[in-house]
Amino acid sequence: MPGLSNRQEFFLGLIVREYVQAAQPVGSKTLVARYALDFSPATVRNEMVALTEAGMLRQPHTSAGRVPTDDGYRYFVQRLTADADLPSAEKRTISHQFYQAQGDVDQWLRLAASVLAQHSSVASVVTAPSADRSLLRHLELILVQARQVQLILVLQGGEVLQQMLSPQEPASQDTLTRIAAQVTARCQGADAAAVQRVDQGLDPLAPEILRMVAEMMRRADRSPSPDVIYDGLSNVLNQPEFADRELAQRAMHLIEEHTLLSGFLARVLAPDVDGVQVVIGGEGQWEDLRDCSMVVARYGAPGLATGALGVLGPVRMAYDRTISAVRYVATVMSELVTEAFSE
Amino acid sequence: MPGLSNRQEFFLGLIVREYVQAAQPVGSKTLVARYALDFSPATVRNEMVALTEAGMLRQPHTSAGRVPTDDGYRYFVQRLTADADLPSAEKRTISHQFYQAQGDVDQWLRLAASVLAQHSSVASVVTAPSADRSLLRHLELILVQARQVQLILVLQGGEVLQQMLSPQEPASQDTLTRIAAQVTARCQGADAAAVQRVDQGLDPLAPEILRMVAEMMRRADRSPSPDVIYDGLSNVLNQPEFADRELAQRAMHLIEEHTLLSGFLARVLAPDVDGVQVVIGGEGQWEDLRDCSMVVARYGAPGLATGALGVLGPVRMAYDRTISAVRYVATVMSELVTEAFSE
DNA sequence: TTTTAGCACTCACAAAGCGAGAGTGCTAAA
DNA sequence: TTTAGCACTCTCGCTTTGTGAGTGCTAAAA
Numbered sequence A, B: 001m002p003g004l005s006n007r008q009e010f011f012l013g014l015i016v017r018e019y020v021q022a023a024q025p026v027g028s029k030t031l032v033a034r035y036a037l038d039f040s041p042a043t044v045r046n047e048m049v050a051l052t053e054a055g056m057l058r059q060p061h062t063s064a065g066r067v068p069t070d071d072g073y074r075y076f077v078q079r080l081t082a083d084a085d086l087p088s089a090e091k092r093t094i095s096h097q098f099y100q101a102q103g104d105v106d107q108w109l110r111l112a113a114s115v116l117a118q119h120s121s122v123a124s125v126v127t128a129p130s131a132d133r134s135l136l137r138h139l140e141l142i143l144v145q146a147r148q149v150q151l152i153l154v155l156q157g158g159e160v161l162q163q164m165l166s167p168q169e170p171a172s173q174d175t176l177t178r179i180a181a182q183v184t185a186r187c188q189g190a191d192a193a194a195v196q197r198v199d200q201g202l203d204p205l206a207p208e209i210l211r212m213v214a215e216m217m218r219r220a221d222r223s224p225s226p227d228v229i230y231d232g233l234s235n236v237l238n239q240p241e242f243a244d245r246e247l248a249q250r251a252m253h254l255i256e257e258h259t260l261l262s263g264f265l266a267r268v269l270a271p272d273v274d275g276v277q278v279v280i281g282g283e284g285q286w287e288d289l290r291d292c293s294m295v296v297a298r299y300g301a302p303g304l305a306t307g308a309l310g311v312l313g314p315v316r317m318a319y320d321r322t323i324s325a326v327r328y329v330a331t332v333m334s335e336l337v338t339e340a341f342s343e
Numbered sequence C: 001t002t003t004t005a006g007c008a009c010t011c012a013c014a015a016a017g018c019g020a021g022a023g024t025g026c027t028a029a030a
Numbered sequence D: 001t002t003t004a005g006c007a008c009t010c011t012c013g014c015t016t017t018g019t020g021a022g023t024g025c026t027a028a029a030a
Helices: A006-022 A028-035 A041-053 A070-080 A088-100 A105-120 A173-186 A192-197 A206-222 A233-238 A245-256 A258-268 A319-341 B006-022 B028-035 B041-053 B070-080 B088-100 B105-120 B173-186 B192-197 B206-222 B233-238 B245-256 B258-268 B319-341
Strands: A123-127 A136-145 A148-155 A160-165 A228-231 A277-280 A292-301 A305-314 B123-127 B136-145 B148-155 B160-165 B228-231 B277-280 B292-301 B305-314
Touching: A006 A028, A006 A041, A006 A070, A028 A041, A070 A277, A070 A319, A088 A105, A088 A319, A105 A123, A105 A228, A105 A305, A105 A319, A123 A233, A123 A245, A123 A258, A136 A173, A136 A206, A136 B136, A148 A206, A148 B148, A160 A206, A160 B160, A173 A206, A192 A206, A228 A258, A233 A245, A233 A305, A233 B245, A245 A258, A245 A292, A245 A305, A245 B233, A258 A292, A292 A319, A305 A319, B006 B028, B006 B041, B006 B070, B028 B041, B070 B277, B070 B319, B088 B105, B088 B319, B105 B123, B105 B228, B105 B305, B105 B319, B123 B233, B123 B245, B123 B258, B136 B173, B136 B206, B148 B206, B160 B206, B173 B206, B192 B206, B228 B258, B233 B245, B233 B305, B245 B258, B245 B292, B245 B305, B258 B292, B292 B319, B305 B319
Parallel strands: none
Antiparallel strands: A123 A228, A123 A305, A136 A148, A148 A160, A277 A292, A292 A305, B123 B228, B123 B305, B136 B148, B148 B160, B277 B292, B292 B305
């Protein structure tokens, strides 16, 4: 893209900020008046023409003010928000809240969603941390009634999976305890495939259990964390762009349809990318995200357990504030997860 | 309330159904035309006057059609929907889906929410089943690292709670396993208070563990099932009454604010009430529910573990269909929960 | 060469005006 | 008791019109 002059950048930043705040096309005269600029409206107009030609601005119609294009926002995000950061007072408040909820992962998730929603005034999304590959740490079998066994599986990283099982043969709690101990010992740190290979020298009931365990682990691998926590959905309805019901509905649907969302997150937050990712207006490839933007980041301990968190809102979003919020919450969550689950 | 004549009831039913379907005030002429009635519009009008005087109908303004009042809907629900039921083909489809997800409680919940949302075209809410009072079934302690113990608590009814713990004194996995076994044996079926009373003849580390266990159980008792699953939020935006953003937002907020919702459910679904409960337009006492209706039911095995499920939508709701859907899903869920967790 | 004042022009938006149509209540006849 | 007829009401959708914010261009000033 052709370089913008300093003054053009300055105006672009101003216009983006003003539009984000006021949600109305910004005109030359208002801009000068509102920010007490030392330029005449005519000068601003000239630069606006340049910015429009550079593809950063557009006018909804002749004789309305200017509005940033997706490219304009992108430029803004890449060049004009670098040093933005949360005030340290807010940071302290946030991290304090997190350390209150000592050790309770679910509460962290809810808290993260709530903090993000509040700081960004749009909808937030947080997925539970999950290991890249499920590795067994512990198995527990509890006899509930004659033919009902509750199977509890603890993975490396602390996730707990549970499932009911009706075994072919009845078994006593003693037998089950023995099997669980055997499996835990033998399969320590094994992945799904390895679990299924262990099939000799165990109790006759064990194979059935092992099959089930392997299947649960494989299921966990396939759909990493179906748990998606969200918050701030009602915020979205505040945004004037979602006055259009059709649009609001698409956004809601996007958040509700977990498969869509997690697929998207998986692609945007590939294991090798790092830091906060900003997707503006679908970037041409995400049809469902048209007219929406997402600011997301991966968090957790790479190689151990990671999750994703971020916000979803209209393209007209306060990217600077939102990016810092997402970045900071991701940092805190990473610390917590690492601290709690690393060895 | 003064009794309505048969014919008045007939007209009321017709008007409610028509209005629910068309979302527009229904006039005498359209009613006669649409349902090919053997009355003249004038007759219908006379009855409408009577129904209006009885408080069942109202007119948004002179010279518009009639719209049911909250009382009108209530009458409709109480007297005119008694024998409604889901077609058995749909029933089969639904129950089939549930039995597919053998033993996976989380999946049941999501499925229930999804089924309700689809059949009612409004938002659905499902809370996880939880015991009226937490009773311990099993405790497991897993050493994660030197000073990190993962505490897994299984309650009667199958709920699993987990929490990280950093004990004062380091302990080996063997010690922890022994403690867990002791506690499990001693506290079998104990409630929070009983757990805390058991404090002698155990390992020196045990008191700390027991305190934590008791606190987790008490927390579970205090906020029964913070897990609220919902679905169909985007459906709500389809409803013409929620074109008003203010209203849509209130509804969203209501669903998102778990404390509000669970408080409400707790009051409506007191342990002694049974069957499907219908709350129309807040019934005067639920300010937050103004202009909204809920159709909810308790499900589960009374005394063992119960949860709540239902839908939230505009007052103009297809109560007959919705009630049957809620009733049926509650029945199926009750069967499943009872079957899976009873002894 | 850059900035700015001036001016003519454009176009969305809100207010006002204006039927058309649906619906009502009332009266009198069937 | 029902119904036909009629005058009346009021919302809704449509067009009309004026206003104002905003633009682009040109020519003079810095």
